[in-house]
Amino acid sequence: MSKTSTQIGCVGRVAVVVLTALVICLRVPAETGADASTFTPQRTREIFEKFKPALAVVNYSIEYYDPGRQQDVKRDLHCLGVVVDPAGLVMVRGHVSLANVKPFNVRVRLDSGVRYEGTVLEKDKRINVAFVKLVAETGDGSQGDLDLPFVSFATDPSLNVGDEVMVLGILPEVLDFERTFQVRRVASVIETPRRVYVTDLPVPYGMAGGPVVNADGAAVGVIGYDLDPREGGEIYVRSGYPLIYTADLFQHLIDNPPTEQKDRQEAWLGVFTQPLTDDLAEYWGLDKTGGVLVSTVIQNSPAERAGLVRGDIIRMFNGEPVNAKERTDVRDFTRMVRESGVGRTVPITVVRDGEPVQLSMMLEEAPKTAAEAEKYEDEEFGFTVREITADFIIVGDLDPGIKGLVVDRVEAAGWASLSGLLPGDIVKEFGGKQVTSIEELKSILEEIKGDKPKEVAVFIERRGRTGFLRIEPDWDD
């Protein structure tokens, strides 16, 4: 459809100066004097031996779609696991269960050398840890009860800047995943959107998810990394710094492990918002106590039905004050809404034209996202489509009544790909027939496969413009 050629005008005599940043890495030598460390050699050995049996190696495979290569890619990976329940619950870093990646073929090897198969449980959005449930196999193939060595976490961890901690983990594969540890010091505390700790020096990758033990020999948390929302995380810290997640953030998940089934039921308002900064408050002559400013109301949303309008400032939600002044505060508000319970009616106080206005809103379940949409793959034509979801309409600024299916992926050199079909295209007609649902497309495809025509026309929409594509199936292939 497009050939890339470029204008050959030339910017004359402009020197291009490339600044090469000089990165200086300072390595601070760790104190080595025995009296300077809480962890004496004797103490260290004791702690290490105590926790070592609960450290496991988790091998797993993942399958994901690489849009660049237009194909599914499979990879074998491994990571550290910590047994947190003697009945066979292993906690791992959340990367095992990214939103767009499917883990399978999970095998767990304990320090004792015993191996188990496992399944990855649904990951909690709020914190980047995941869980693997072990499948106990006895000699006759029936389920058995497990009683494994495990780590139990201190429920009231108190860490302070300057505290020394021991981090346990595994060495790389070339060193046979041998168990190991390192000593770190808490160097910073991050307070928002929730309290996490940062160590003075990096922690090797093999220790991601590893238990963090304090001077009293109690496990207080694990090493974690936050995730991009697109990867299924809630907050995003692109720093790449390892964080210490203390046990208060995940103990409830150990006590009540997530199921394998997705159990969503999150509420949404259907608005785009921004924090009421002090500058905006000053501009409008309002108190500088913060709030959530409604910048856009999505059509046909609960917010629209409740009578929220653009420019409203939410000051109270469900009896709780809303004092957002920065973007991170808005995230707290979003979480509050999500967890307020679908089906309930909640009071909202907004400031409109300087005056308080009371509204009440029926909380509705957030609409399905593209990641959760129903999909259909046709192997012969070499493409996968999914239903049009609300988020796709909102982000693409599309007509809410738009009909069709979204191309999710195309197989490289497949019939669909050769015709020029691209992921993101909206298929409106296939073989001259309107397509409004996956069921409809399936029956159209079935008919086409019976007739085996030489050419099939597809009517699509791409970036707001429509056009036809011609698929030439090779039925003998």
Added chain:
Amino acid sequence: MPAVVHVKPIKELYLGGEKKKVPVTGSGVIVSPDGYVITNSHVASKARSVKCTLYTKEDVRADVVGVDELTDIAVLKLDLGQIGGKAPYAVLGDSDRLRVGEWVIAMGSPHGLSRTVSLGIVSATDRYLGDEATGVSPYYTWIQTDAAINPGNSGGPLVNLRGEVVGINSRVLLGATGLGFAIPINVVKEIKEKLIQNGMIERSWIGVDLQETETLPGAGRVQGALVGGVAERSPAADAGLIAGDIIVGYDGNPVSARFEEELSDINKRIADTPVGQTVEIEVLRAGSRKTLSVTTAAKGEYEGEELECAEWGLTVRAVTESVARQAKLDSKMGVIVSGTRVGGPAANADLTRGEIILAVDGETITELEQFRTVYENVLEEEKQLVLLDVKRGPVTRFVLVKRAVEESQQEDKQSE
């Protein structure tokens, strides 16, 4: 060869939220004794002043007579008084008679190396690169040549062995060698005349995206052009054209675009129709013929005018029809942010390129000149905080621009 000139315009561009002067270099060819020069619009557009170096190495000032972005052609006029009133000029040939395999010579200033000549053959005469989104003309097919063409050759002539100009070298394919593209001289002749007369080209627009009929199974044998899409609020939509129609007749004449190379012909016929004229379009819909009347509208500007708001560290551009359509605006309104200066008030307020400013302090922005007035009033009133309604994609948000504090600080220092 004496007619070839090295074109050195100083462009005024809006970069990084500021108006900046940028020197560029290209090529051109003198085509008349009174000093008209043909070059590319991408060389001469937005130029405040142009200097041309002649074959004699003399520098001569030139005025920009007109530019046409859609065909990438510009016409300059040399100030011949400087060199005694006469200029050597080239004879224009007939590009329709050009044959594939024919020897051709490219002349110009690749990478600023003036008076460079390279030899090659015509590799193709009907290369269709028409995709308006990339700014490549949909109104003609290109001459492709393997004569060495490089950045800086732009606007220079492609000459046949009889010494006649047959094309204007304009484009290369990225990352390839021996693939240069020239605008056929017959296209240039027509545009040149119009530019000399009016300084601009007026075109008609009806709002259809055309495709070759070969795309639609069974329609390949039909003489016509396939309607792939119809723009909302367009003359074609008003006339009742729909996607899937095959246009078989335009203004009484048959249309034939079985392959994409043939699309330039109908695109050009639509564009060349006088603006506001009602034409009969005959279409084939579901096997039966229908005649529809379409009243053409003026094709909107290729790119809107630009304005620098120095106090805010911001440059904005007028919203054209196509921008309005892309941004899903109900009508042409607002101004679009074309750049922000790092560290400036607009950048500090998180304004970014591509966003559309719909209102300033509650006043709706309708077009660029009105925005200028609103902006100037805001400056005059010395407001500390200015509220903008800004749209990006589906989201309209509030943006507060804070007046720069540098000035008041400077005043403080002076008073000390």
